[in-house]
Structures are given as C-alpha cells and as structure tokens.
Amino acid sequence: MATGTGRIIFCMLLALCSRLIVQARQQEEALPATLESEVENEAAGTDVVPEDDADWQRLHAWSKHRIQLNEADEATLQSLGLLTPLEISNLLQYRQLLGDLLSIYELQAVPGFEPEVIQRILPYVRVGNDLEPHYRLQDYFRKGDHVFLLRYGRPLEKAKGYLRIDSTPPHYSGSPDKVFMRYRYSFPRYTSWGITMEKDAGESFFTGAQKRGFDFYSAHLFIQHYGKIKALALGDFTINMGQGLLNWQAQANGKGGAVMQVKREGEILRPYTSAGEYYFYRGAAVTLQQHAFQLTAFASLRKLDGTIQEVDTLMDELTASALISTGYHRSPQEIAKRASLQQISSGGNICYHARRWQVGGNVLFHQLTPPLQKKQAPYNQFEFNGKQLLSASIDYAGSWKNVHLFGEAAMSDNGKPALVQGLLTSVAPAVDMALVYRYYDKGYQSLYAKGFGDNYRTINESGLYTAVTVKMNTHLQVDAFADIFHFPWLKYRANAPSGGKELLLRATYTPDKRKALLVQYKYRQSAENTLLPGNPVKVLSDITSTHIRIQWNMTMNKQLETKTRLERSSYQTVSGAQQGWMIYQDASYRFKCIPFSINARVAYFFTGSYDTRIYAYERSVLYENAVSMLYGRGWQYYLNVKWKINRQLSCWFRFHQTVYPGVSSIGSSWDAIEGDRKTMFQFQALHSF
Numbered sequence: 001m002a003t004g005t006g007r008i009i010f011c012m013l014l015a016l017c018s019r020l021i022v023q024a025r026q027q028e029e030a031l032p033a034t035l036e037s038e039v040e041n042e043a044a045g046t047d048v049v050p051e052d053d054a055d056w057q058r059l060h061a062w063s064k065h066r067i068q069l070n071e072a073d074e075a076t077l078q079s080l081g082l083l084t085p086l087e088i089s090n091l092l093q094y095r096q097l098l099g100d101l102l103s104i105y106e107l108q109a110v111p112g113f114e115p116e117v118i119q120r121i122l123p124y125v126r127v128g129n130d131l132e133p134h135y136r137l138q139d140y141f142r143k144g145d146h147v148f149l150l151r152y153g154r155p156l157e158k159a160k161g162y163l164r165i166d167s168t169p170p171h172y173s174g175s176p177d178k179v180f181m182r183y184r185y186s187f188p189r190y191t192s193w194g195i196t197m198e199k200d201a202g203e204s205f206f207t208g209a210q211k212r213g214f215d216f217y218s219a220h221l222f223i224q225h226y227g228k229i230k231a232l233a234l235g236d237f238t239i240n241m242g243q244g245l246l247n248w249q250a251q252a253n254g255k256g257g258a259v260m261q262v263k264r265e266g267e268i269l270r271p272y273t274s275a276g277e278y279y280f281y282r283g284a285a286v287t288l289q290q291h292a293f294q295l296t297a298f299a300s301l302r303k304l305d306g307t308i309q310e311v312d313t314l315m316d317e318l319t320a321s322a323l324i325s326t327g328y329h330r331s332p333q334e335i336a337k338r339a340s341l342q343q344i345s346s347g348g349n350i351c352y353h354a355r356r357w358q359v360g361g362n363v364l365f366h367q368l369t370p371p372l373q374k375k376q377a378p379y380n381q382f383e384f385n386g387k388q389l390l391s392a393s394i395d396y397a398g399s400w401k402n403v404h405l406f407g408e409a410a411m412s413d414n415g416k417p418a419l420v421q422g423l424l425t426s427v428a429p430a431v432d433m434a435l436v437y438r439y440y441d442k443g444y445q446s447l448y449a450k451g452f453g454d455n456y457r458t459i460n461e462s463g464l465y466t467a468v469t470v471k472m473n474t475h476l477q478v479d480a481f482a483d484i485f486h487f488p489w490l491k492y493r494a495n496a497p498s499g500g501k502e503l504l505l506r507a508t509y510t511p512d513k514r515k516a517l518l519v520q521y522k523y524r525q526s527a528e529n530t531l532l533p534g535n536p537v538k539v540l541s542d543i544t545s546t547h548i549r550i551q552w553n554m555t556m557n558k559q560l561e562t563k564t565r566l567e568r569s570s571y572q573t574v575s576g577a578q579q580g581w582m583i584y585q586d587a588s589y590r591f592k593c594i595p596f597s598i599n600a601r602v603a604y605f606f607t608g609s610y611d612t613r614i615y616a617y618e619r620s621v622l623y624e625n626a627v628s629m630l631y632g633r634g635w636q637y638y639l640n641v642k643w644k645i646n647r648q649l650s651c652w653f654r655f656h657q658t659v660y661p662g663v664s665s666i667g668s669s670w671d672a673i674e675g676d677r678k679t680m681f682q683f684q685a686l687h688s689f
Contacts, residue, residue: 031056031625032082032120034258036617041256043627044615045456051276052251053623054238055081060623061188062124064145069107069125070100074356076189078265082120085263085397085404086424086432087112089356101127111429114471116510135190137226144187148687151180151621153654154201156679161202161330161670171670172202172330173209180275181214192222198275202330209335216327218280222271230294231287236272236280239298239448240264241349241362242395242408245418245440245458248450249279255454257506257520259467259481262436262452263397263406263422268296268349277327278304279448281345297348303339305329308370319373323447331670342369357398362410365390366447379490382416383459384445389413391446402426408451416443418458420451430471434481437464442489454485454502462486479506493528496540500526518551530573543573547614561588571611580607582614582630595644602637605630621652621684634660648689654682 031039035055043049058079067076069091077088094110095101104127107113135143154177161172178201184194197214204210220235238249243264250270253261269287272280285298305324311317320341329338344367351360371387374380393410407421422436438453442460449458452465463485470478486499506520524545529538551565563586571578584603591597599619607613613631619640620626628636638656645651657679660666666673 030619032059034082034120034261037256037258038251038253039625040615040617040627041254042251042456043629045254047629049625049627050251051625052274052279053625054270054272054274055251056623057184057186057273058188059124061145061186065188066124066126069127070095072125075267079267080121080124081266082124083117084260084424084432085265085399085406086260086402086426087117089399089404092356103127112426112432114477115474115513116477140187140191140223140226141185144185144191146185146689147183149180149182149184149623149684150686151178151624151682151684153178153680153682155673156681157673157675157677159667159670160672160674173332173335174199174202174204174207174330176201177205179205179214182273184273190224190226192271192273193220194273195219196273196275200328200330202328209329209338215329216275216277218272218275220271220273228288228290229286230289231267231269231285231296233269233271233285233298236282237285237298238270238272238280239285239296239347240266240268240270241364242360242393242410243406243420243422243452244450245408245410245420246362246364246391246393246446247347247448249281249448252450252452254452254456255465255481255483255502255504257479257504259479259504259506260424260432260434260469262434262465262467263404263424264450264452268351269298278325283345292353294351294353295348296350298346300343300345302343302345304341304343304368305334305337305339306341306372307337308340311373318370320368320370321373321375323372341372343367344369356400357396359394359396361392361394363390363392378495379492382443382489384412384447389445389447393418410444410446412443412445414443414445416441416445418444418446418449418451422452432469434467435465438462454483454500455487455491460487460489460491462488475510477508479508480504494526494540495529495538496527498527498540500524514555516553518549518553520547520549520551522547522549528573530575532575541574543571545569545571545611559590559592562586565616567614567616569607569612569614571608578608578612580605580612580614580631582607582616584616584636586619588619597642597644598640600637600639602635603628603630604635606633607631618656621654621682622650622686624684628658632660632663634658648687650686652682652684652686654680654684656680656682 039050074088074092077083090111107118158176162170162176164170179199181197182194186192196218198216199205199214203215206213218236220237223232239247240250241247244252248264250266252264269285281298281300282302283300287294287296306320307322308318309321311319324337329335347364349360349362351358366389368387373385390413391410393408395408397406402425404424410418418440420438424434426432436452438451439462440451440458440460444459446458451458453461454463455461463483465481465483467481472478481504483502488497490496503523509517526543527540528543530541531538547567547569549567553563555561566583568581582603582605584601586601588599605614610631613629616628618626618628636658641653643651657677659677661676663676666678
C-alpha cells in the first residue's frame with residue numbers, strides 16, 4: 001500500500017468513502033477557532049484586546065499561495081500556527097517512511113490527523129508532485145500580491161474627553177475618529193514590504209502634536225530564502241527566541257481550549273506589520289543559514305513612551321519612572337510622554353539543527369536613556385531599574401518516537417533565572433498528553449518576555465501544567481488541563497506570597513459535518529486582597545471563579561451558519577458570592593446571486609459586578625481582533641456586511657451597539673459617555689492587485 005497501484009487505490013477509496021472531510025470554504029473574514037480562543041484568552045488576562053494581526057495576515061497569504069505538503073519543512077508547517085508539534089512530527093515521519101502524499105485525502109492515514117485537524121488546515125495546503133520553483137531575485141518582487149487596506153471607525157456618542165466645557169477646550173486634542181491604513185506587498189516565504197499608519201481615537205490629525213498626519217508610522221522590507229540569507233529585515237521587525245523567556249514579540253499561546261498548543265513556535269525573525277506601538281524593534285536584522293547552523297543578529301534604535309522625572313536640577317539629571325505601552329497620545333499629558341526615552345537593543349541567536357533536534361543560544365542587550373527608576377513599592381522592588389539590561393538563554397526542542405521535548409533556561413544580568421520545560425507525547429493512538437513546568441524567579445528581569453504561565457509577565461511564578469486530549473470516537477473529543485501555580489512574592493492584588501490552581505474540561509461533540517456542540521467548564525482558585533467587614537486592613541483570602549460555557553454551531557446549508565452560546569460565571573470570596581450569565585445568537589449568511597455576505601449577533605448579559613465579567617470574541621471586519629468585555633446588565637448587537645465589488649475590491653460595513661437599560665452614563669473619567677448606550681460604526685475597504 002505504500003507505493004504503486006495499491007496506494008493509489010487506497011487514496012481513491014479514502015476520497016470516495018470519506019464523508020468527514022469537507023472542502024472548507026475560504027472565509028477570509030473569519031479567524032480560525034483556535035486563534036479566536038487565544039485572542040479571547042489574552043484579552044481576559046490583560047484587559048487589552050491585542051492589535052497584532054500578523055497570524056491572520058499570514059493565513060490569508062497562505063490561502064492564496066498554498067503550502068505544498070510534500071515539500072514543506074518543519075519551520076513552514078510551524079508557521080501555520082494550526083498544528084501541534086506532535087501533528088507536525090507525525091506528518092514528517094509519515095512522509096519519510098511512505099514517500100510523498102498522493103492526495104489530500106491521504107492525510108486521513110497520518111496518525112493524529114483527525115477530520116477536524118484536516119479541515120482546519122485545508123484552506124492553506126495542497127498536495128502535488130510539482131517541484132519547488134527556483135525564483136530569481138526579480139521574481140521576489142513580481143509574483144506576490146499587493147494589498148491596500150483602509151479602515152475607519154467612530155463612536156456615535158461623544159465621550160467627556162471630546163466635549164468643550166464653557167471656555168475650557170476638550171481634554172483630547174483630536175477627533176473620536178480612528179483611522180488605520182496599510183499597504184503591503186507579500187510573496188510568502190520570499191518577500192514582504194509595506195507601510196502601516198494609524199490614528200487612534202482622540203489623537204490629532206495633521207494638527208497639533210501630529211502635524212505629520214498619523215500618530216503612528218511603521219515600515220518594513222523583508223526578504224527570505226535568498227542564497228545563504230534565510231531572512232533579512234530592514235525597518236520594523238519582531239524577534240522571537242526560544243520559549244519566550246528572553247524575547248517574544250509575536251502573539252503567544254496561553255492556557256485555553258487548545259490545551260496541547262503550549263509551545264512557542266515560529267521563525268525567530270519576522271516582519272512587523274501590525275498597529276501596536278510597543279512589541280517590535282526598529283533597525284536591521286539578518287538570519288544566515290549554513291548547513292545545520294543558523295545565525296541571527298539584530299540591532300535596533302527606538303523611541304519609547306515613558307514618564308520622565310527630574311532627580312537633580314543642577315546636574316539636569318532625568319530618570320523614567322515608567323514605560324508606557326498603550327500608544328495613546330490624546331491629551332497633553334499623554335503627548336508629553338511620547339518618545340521620551342531612547343532604547344538601543346541588540347542581540348542574536350545561534351542554532352544547530354540535527355535531524356529532528358535543535359539547540360540554540362540567545363543573548364539580548366538593552367540600553368535606556370534616561371535610565372529607568374520606578375517608584376519603589378513592595379511588589380516591584382525586584383523589577384528592572386537602571387540603564388542597561390543584559391540577559392542570555394539556551395533553548396532546545398526535539399522529537400524521539402512519539403515524544404516531543406522542548407525547553408529554555410534564561411538568566412538576567414542580576415543572576416536571577418527563568419526556566420521552562422515541556423513535554424508532548426502520544427500515550428495511545430487516541431490520547432495525547434502535555435506537561436509544562438516553569439520557574440520564573442521573582443528577581444528575573446526582561447522587557448519583552450512572554451513565557452508560558454498563569455501571568456502574562458515572565459516573573460515571580462512557578463507552576464506545573466498538565467493537559468490531555470482524548471478522542472473518544474469519531475464524533476467526541478475531550479480536552480482537559482490542570483495547572484497548579486505559586487507566586488513566591490507579592491503581586492497585583494495580592495500583598496503576600498500566594499498560589500492557586502486552574503482547571504478546564506471541554507467536550508466537543510460533532511454528530512456530523514454540519515453540527516458541533518461544545519461544553520466547557522473552567523475553574524480557578526487563587527488568593528487576593530479582601531476587605532472584610534469590621535477590618536480596615538485588606539487581608540489575603542481565597543477567591544474562586546467558575547465559567548460554564550455551552551456552544552452549538554450549525555451549518556444549515558452553503559449560505560447559512562448559526563452559533564449559539566450560553567455562559568455562566570461565578571465569583572466567590574469570604575465576603576460572599578456573585579454570579580453572571582450571557583447568551584448570544586450569531587448568524588452568517590452568504591447570498592447566492594449578489595456579492596454580499598452578512599453576519600450578526602444579538603447578546604443579553606447580566607453580571608453582578610466586574611469580577612463576574614464575561615469575554616466574548618466578535619466577528620468584525622477583516623484583520624481586526626474584537627473582544628467584548630461584558631459586565632452589568634444590558635443588550636449587545638452588531639451587524640457586519642461584506643460587499644465583494646469585484647475580484648480585487650471588497651468593502652465592509654459594521655454597526656455595533658451596547659445598551660445598558662436604566663443607567664445614566666457609561667464608562668469613567670474622560671471616556672465617560674452620557675446616556676445608556678454606546679454605538680460604533682466602522683467602514684473598511686481592501687484592494688488587492
């Protein structure tokens with residue numbers, strides 16, 4: 001069956017009898033469910049919706065220039081972000097033992113490639129026997145796609161910061177309009193260049209502090225696979241080393257429903273094309289490849305926002321008491337903090353590959369002018385202060401039979417360590433397991449680390465994460481994780497060492513290719529400062545929170561899809577318990593005879609307080625991450641319309657409103673809105689040529 005007529009007949013039978021693999025419709029406006037979950041989890045952990053859309057752009061590019069599975073190496077398969085290391089290992093081993101795939105349907109014979117996995121990657125891969133083309137340098141700049149994107153958004157109600165009070169001018173210097181523009185040329189695996197521009201709501205535009213127009217500009221030139229140059233970046237780029245203990249500026253998986261996706265993967269050097277104004281470098285970088293060795297080096301000079309204070313008037317000595325990553329420059333106070341620090345960064349990585357194993361060394365250096373000197377408090381006394389920060393690490397990854405190991409050990413120049421060690425294995429044909437241990441010293445120092453853990457900061461934490469995925473049968477899959485963590489020093493909302501645990505159990509039932517039922521239970525126990533009755537001093541006490549989610553997805557036909565979600569949350573302390581719940585109904589419809597598609601949501605929520613808030617990912621315009629944080633009592637609804645004018649030009653229109661019955665104002669401080677509703681309108685145009 002491995003070769004010849006028998007294998008061809010086998011592939012034909014798979015194609016004929018398979019009713020589980022469906023040729024997935026390329027819905028470029030829909031983010032894959034696993035990435036939706038990661039965006040939702042990051043927003044829940046940081047209360048900030050991530051602006052990084054690089055993964056989404058990469059998938060869109062792969063849908064036009066599909067990955068050839070018979071030629072793809074491990075790095076290319078990792079770049080998808082949709083396969084676990086075990087699934088990649090199984091595919092490479094299958095290809096090594098049996099040769100090239102003869103059909104896309106042969107993926108069903110690869111261990112671990114269940115129909116859900118195949119359907120997930122189907123829009124981005126292909127199978128064929130065509131040879132890898134040899135491109136000249138001029139081809140790099142002719143065979144790609146040009147994309148121009150314009151996005152405009154504006155709230156219909158004006159917040160307090162935009163209002164003039166008597167003779168006092170508005171607090172925000174600009175209009176509530178938000179404008180985003182991006183031009184990018186992309187030829188996946190070979191070339192990318194472009195420019196990104198953004199004006200946030202409240203920022204000036206060609207006036208005041210922004211006389212050059214947009215508040216944020218970003219540009220890059222990126223070339224890959226040219227001779228010994230594996231990657232070359234000029235302008236803005238990101239560096240992603242090891243397991244994120246030293247430096248990781250791309251999106252990183254946390255604890256979520258995709259319980260096996262716990263490893264940091266991807267190219268070390270990537271172009272930066274998003275609107276976020278903090279997690280990137282600006283300068284030059286190169287990755288060189290010579291046989292089994294790979295070398296990356298970079299240098300960067302950037303201006304950062306910060307709070308500057310004068311410590312010595314006579315000597316004109318300045319320090320920065322805080323680094324600011326929001327990117328907002330709306331008020332005179334925010335404008336004064338703009339580009340007030342200079343950051344020089346440099347570093348590199350050297351990596352050795354041997355079969356399915358690799359080991360690398362990383363070094364990173366930062367210099368800040370003026371130096372950082374945070375206001376001392378018990379919880380931050382071990383954090384970085386000063387002018388220079390030097391750190392280094394060693395990382396490795398490799399597969400042996402059905403086991404994949406990975407890890408990184410890092411140390412900052414104060415001698416404090418950080419360590420993460422992970423294992424992924426298939427303990428049975430239908431059972432996968434993951435183990436991740438981490439230890440991040442309370443004194444470990446880094447600026448751009450994103451190690452796996454309970455916190456989104458790689459500091460002051462130790463813990464053990466265990467996960468399992470069980471494929472009960474062709475219709476039912478159960479995912480679960482248990483994470484036990486400890487914080488050896490003080491942290492936000494905890495004025496003493498503390499710890500806790502988090503558990504998740506998720507069952508996904510797919511009775512057929514058109515329906516899917518998800519039931520998820522999430523439990524978290526930790527400790528926080530609590531003000532008890534009759535006690536004027538907050539004390540550390542246990543708090544527990546639970547979230548129960550039920551979701552039903554249904555594809556009625558080629559035009560209509562629906563999704564229903566019901567979620568209940570609870571939050572319990574020694575002072576009492578609070579509860580909340582949310583229900584929403586989504587519907588998507590694609591018209592047959594006209595180039596329109598629509599999707600809409602109606603949601604109702606009722607929560608006791610901010611502590612029982614519920615996060616829900618939203619469908620929005622292409623490339624925009626949107627997550628609602630729902631608390632209080634109210635209704636939320638939105639309508640998205642896509643008009644595909646022709647093969648090159650598409651437009652999106654979005655109307656979004658949240659109504660809080662019975663309230664007189666929404667929000668706080670300068671973002672407070674008078675009334676009981678908050679409304680947003682968006683327009684987006686995308687031209688490809």
